[in-house]
Amino acid sequence: MKRVRIIVQRYNPKVDVQARYDEFEVTAERWTTVLDALLYIKAHIDHSIALRYSCRMASCGSCGMLINGIPRLACYTKVYELGTDTITCKPLPNFPIIRDLATDFKAFFAKHKSMRPYIINEDIDDSNAKEFIQKPEEVEEYLQFSYCIKCGLCYSACPTVATDRLFPGPQALAQMYRYLIDSRDKAIDERLRIVDDRHGVWRCHFAGSCSSVCPKGVDPALGIQLLRAYLLGHGKERKKIAELYIKKL
C-alpha cells in the first residue's frame, strides 16, 4: 500500500483558454488500477472530472488516456506497474478533447468506416446458402486483427497521425487488411484502390508505436506491412476465396 500523486489535465474547451493540472493524493494497493484511482478521486474528492470507462477489463476500449506520456487503457494499467509515485493523466493525443480526459472519436470512427469494415461478397444471393466454408488456417490470417477493440491507443501513438489529418491511422488500415485477407471477402481491387493513396497506406513508415501500445495483441503494424506487401504483389497466395455451402434440397 502506498500514497501516490495523480495529476489530471483539466480542460473544458467551451470555457477554458488553456489546460490546468489538478493534483490529488490517493492510496494505492498492489492491485489498484489507474482507473480505480481516478474513480476514487471522482467519487470522494472532485466529482467534476470527465472520463470515459465501461467494462473495466480491457474489453470495451473506452478508458484510453495518456498515462505518464504513453497511451494506455486506465483499467489495464496498475499503479504499481508504472514504477513511480507520480502519475500524470492526460487525454489521448490526436483526438479532439471534449472535456478533461474524454476525447472525441467521430473522426476515428469515420476513418474506420471509410475502410468498408464488412464482408463484401455478391455471391450470397441463394436463399439456400448456409455458410462460407473457412479452414482454421484461413481464419488465422485475419483473426488477430479482429481482436481490435477500437480503443484508439494506436491512433494516439502514431507519428503520422500526429501531423497528417488525412491519414486513416493504424486501426483503420489494420482493419482494411483484416477484411482484405478474409477468404469470405471478394472486394480486393476496391479495397486496394482505397488505400493506394497519397495519404493512405504509403504514409506508414513502420515506426511500430501502434503495435507497442496495443493492449489486445492486434499488432496493427503487422497488418499494415502485410497490406502494403499485398499491394506490392507479395503474399497473394495467402488470399483464398471461400466457397459458399449451399444446402441442396
Next chain:
Amino acid sequence: MVRESSIMKVHYYTGLAAIVLVAIHVMFRLTAPGGYYASLEYENVIANYSNVSYVVVLELILVTVAIHGFNGLRVILIELKQGEAWERAVKWLCIAGAIAVMVYGTRTIILASMML
C-alpha cells in the same frame, strides 16, 4: 494520374540502386593509387572522367539519389501539412528541385569530360 504505389516502387528501387552506386563511388576514392587524399587532386579527379563506366555510375547516382531524396522530402512535407494547393506546390517544387540537381550535375559531368 500517377498512383502512389508506382511512385513508392520507384522510391524503393532508386534507394536500393543508390546503395550500390554510392558504394562504388566511395570505393573509387578509398582504393585510388596514392590513397584518399591523392585521389582528390585536380589531375586525378579529371582523369576519372576518362573512365566511361565511372562517368555512367556518377550520372546514375545523380538520377537515383535526386529522385529518392526529393520524393522523400515530398512525403515529409505532405505529412506536415495537407491541402490541395500545398500538396500541388510541394509536388512541383520537388520535381523542379530534382530536375535542377540532375541538370546541374550532368552539366558538370559533360564539361569535366570535355576537359580531358
Next chain:
Amino acid sequence: MDKGMKENREGIKGWLNPSRYGISRFAYWLQRLTGLGLLAYFIAHISETSNIVYGKEAWDKMLSLTQTTVGHIILIIVIGMCVFHAANGVRLYAAEHGKGIGRAGRPEYPYRPTSLNIAMKASIWISVVLAVIAMLYGAYVLFLSEA
C-alpha cells in the same frame, strides 16, 4: 478557443520525442533525420564538386575550404548518416514487402507483437553499429592517413 488545443494533435512534437515507444520509433526518427541531412549534403556535394569545371585554382580553393577539421567532422557525420539510412532502409524494404515481420496468428498474453520481433530490433542495432564502424573508419582515413 485555441485551435491547436481543440484538435489536440501532437503535431511535429510527436516526431521529436523518439524515446517513448522503443527502438522502432527511434529508428523511424533517425531515418527521417538522416534522410533530410543526406539530401542537404547531396545538394552541397554536387555544388562543391562542380568547381572542377572552373579549373585547378577553383578546385584547390574548394578543397582548402572543405579539407579542414570542421569539414572532416561534417563528412564523418555524413558517413554515419549514409550507412544508417542505407542499412535501415534495407530493413524497411524487407519489412514493407512482408519479410521478417512474422505471420498473423493467435496472439497470447503478454501479446509481444511479432512485427517488432528480435530480427527487426537486431537489424536496427546492426544499422547503428555499421554506421559507427563506418564513422570510425572514415575518421581514420581523414585524420590519420597521409595528407
